[in-house]
Amino acid sequence: MIRRAEVADHPWIIASGAEAYHDLGDYTRILPSWLEQPGVLAWIDHDAQGRGRGFAMLGFYTEDPTGARSAAGTQHVVADLLALAVLPLYQRRGIGGKLLSHVIEVAERVAPSSHISQLRLTVAEDNVGAQRLYARTGFRIVDGSATYDRGQRALRMARPLGTPARK
Numbered sequence: 001m002i003r004r005a006e007v008a009d010h011p012w013i014i015a016s017g018a019e020a021y022h023d024l025g026d027y028t029r030i031l032p033s034w035l036e037q038p039g040v041l042a043w044i045d046h047d048a049q050g051r052g053r054g055f056a057m058l059g060f061y062t063e064d065p066t067g068a069r070s071a072a073g074t075q076h077v078v079a080d081l082l083a084l085a086v087l088p089l090y091q092r093r094g095i096g097g098k099l100l101s102h103v104i105e106v107a108e109r110v111a112p113s114s115h116i117s118q119l120r121l122t123v124a125e126d127n128v129g130a131q132r133l134y135a136r137t138g139f140r141i142v143d144g145s146a147t148y149d150r151g152q153r154a155l156r157m158a159r160p161l162g163t164p165a166r167k
């Protein structure tokens, strides 16, 4: 079951995300800074007892034509899948796929009124499992030479909005 995350869920999201991304950077610092931004939404998948199994974070940003993020001006809005993680115990049961579909649905819903043409994400170059999931839901590689904070090689992927996902 998927629900919007509340402030009370933030410590769980930060702890779970920091664990999932510990190779990529200091996510105990990065995740709270994302969660406090007004344009960032988060969802949790939980079991019947309400225990979290995975989460997804979607950010809406304005961007100027040079690609720099900024809060005002003549920028256009872009949507970023900031994080997607499922606790190791619950992986390969379809939870990540359901969270991703949910995020895509939300992005599709707001895209026309906010003039958002694509949903973007960054994924580690060696994370082939996640890349398969993203490719299956319509994401394509747009930059094969990105890097994370600690220098790990990464891919930027994007999925057009307004185009149904291939199931």
Ligand SMILES: CC(C)(COP(=O)(O)OP(=O)(O)OC[C@H]1O[C@@H](n2cnc3c(N)ncnc32)[C@H](O)[C@@H]1OP(=O)(O)O)[C@@H](O)C(=O)NCCC(=O)NCCS
Pocket (backbone or CB within 6 Å): 020, 021, 083, 084, 085, 086, 087, 090, 091, 092, 093, 094, 095, 096, 097, 098, 122, 123, 124, 127, 128, 129, 130, 132, 133, 136
């Ligand atoms: C990536 C992640 C979110 C996937 O969640 P999940 O619940 O395991 O995903 P699903 O069960 O919905 O799997 C959907 C598809 O993803 C792909 N996939 C997921 N994990 C995979 C793996 N370890 N190896 C190969 N393919 C994988 C497969 O195509 C899979 O479909 P299939 O099981 O029919 O082959 C999860 O593995 C995770 O949290 N990993 C650590 C954090 C991370 O890497 N997040 C993404 C960073 S951008």
